[in-house]
Amino acid sequence: MNKEYWEQRYTNQETGWDIGSSSTPLKEYIEQLENKNLKILIPGAGNGHEVSLLHELGFNQVYILDIAKQPLDRFKINNPTFPIDHILHQDFFELQITFDLIIEQTFFCALPPLLRPDYAKKMYESLNDSGKLVGVLFDFPLTEKGPPFGGSKTEYHTYFTPYFQVNTMEKCYNSIKPRQGNELFVIFEKQIKTLL
Numbered sequence: 001m002n003k004e005y006w007e008q009r010y011t012n013q014e015t016g017w018d019i020g021s022s023s024t025p026l027k028e029y030i031e032q033l034e035n036k037n038l039k040i041l042i043p044g045a046g047n048g049h050e051v052s053l054l055h056e057l058g059f060n061q062v063y064i065l066d067i068a069k070q071p072l073d074r075f076k077i078n079n080p081t082f083p084i085d086h087i088l089h090q091d092f093f094e095l096q097i098t099f100d101l102i103i104e105q106t107f108f109c110a111l112p113p114l115l116r117p118d119y120a121k122k123m124y125e126s127l128n129d130s131g132k133l134v135g136v137l138f139d140f141p142l143t144e145k146g147p148p149f150g151g152s153k154t155e156y157h158t159y160f161t162p163y164f165q166v167n168t169m170e171k172c173y174n175s176i177k178p179r180q181g182n183e184l185f186v187i188f189e190k191q192i193k194t195l196l
Contacts, residue, residue: 022049022050022052022053023049023050023105023136023175023179024174024175025136025172025174025175025183025185026050026103026105026135026136027050027053028174029134029185030050030053030054030057030103031057033059036057036058036059036060037060037061038059038061038100038101039061039063039098039099039100039101039128040054040059040061040062040063040099040100040101040102040103041062041063041064041065041095041097041099041101041102041103041126042062042063042064042065042102042103042105043065043066043092043095043102043104043107044065044066044067044092044105044106044107044110045064045065045066045071045075045105045107046066046068046071046106047071047074047075047078048064048066048071048072048075048079050103050105051064051075051079051082052075052078052079052082055079055081055082061086062086063086063087063088063097063099064082064086064087064088065088065089065090065092065095066088066089067089067090067091067092069089072087072089075087092107092122093118093122095122095126097126098125098126098127098128098131099126099127099128099131100127100128100131100132101131101132101133101134102123102126102127102131102132102133102134102135103134103135104133104134104135104136104137104186105135105136106136106148108135108137109137109138109147109148109149109150109151110147110148110149111147111149112149113149113151116151116159117159119159120159120160120162120163120164121163123163123164123188124163124164124190127190128190129190129192130189130190130192131189131190132167132187132188132189132190133160133164133186133187133188133190134186134187134188135185135186136172136183136184136185136186137151137156137169137183137184137186138150138151138182138183138184139151139152139153139171139182139183139184140182153169153184156169156184156186157169160188163188163190163191164188164189164190164191165188165189165191166186166187166188167187167188167189168185168186168187169184169185169186169187170184170185171183171184171185172184172185
């Protein structure tokens with residue numbers, strides 16, 4: 001699942017993960033954030049509904065990242081006042097910027113499961129001290145047929161506890177109807193420690 005794969009998905013309009021707006025769990029989390037100066041990244045953001053919401057709410061250090069160009073071009077058209085240098089067309093694993101908050105929305109589940117340990121490590125490296133990784137992870141049996149690929153609390157703990165304090169990992173009470181019972185809301189806080 002490389003850049004060409006995702007470009008083809010957008011070309012063919014095979015974007016079932018895109019619900020057309022910000023997902024309820026993330027919308028409610030974003031709306032309660034008070035510090036408008038937080039440096040925030042949404043990786044694998046696609047059409048960037050959560051990015052648009054943050055921008056509309058006055059957050060001025062928000063970045064959108066995707067490996068596919070088509071959704072970013074669409075995002076630019078739909079958000080003409082969004083800073084162009086905050087639109088990152090690149091591979092997340094090559095990112096060299098750090099953030100206070102990274103919001104996870106259907107990025108983790110789209111990666112081949114073999115990359116999950118790399119994802120956890122890269123998230124750690126991409127966060128400032130005491131930074132947070134917040135978002136939604138799917139909670140259904142891991143499948144070879146994806147994306148989306150599933151997973152479980154137990155599996156997720158193995159990836160994230162070496163790097164993060166798990167503040168929250170609970171079933172979402174406010175998922176949209178098609179995802180009810182299949183989402184975990186997570187808040188992981190970067191641990192300040194020396195990694196071996």
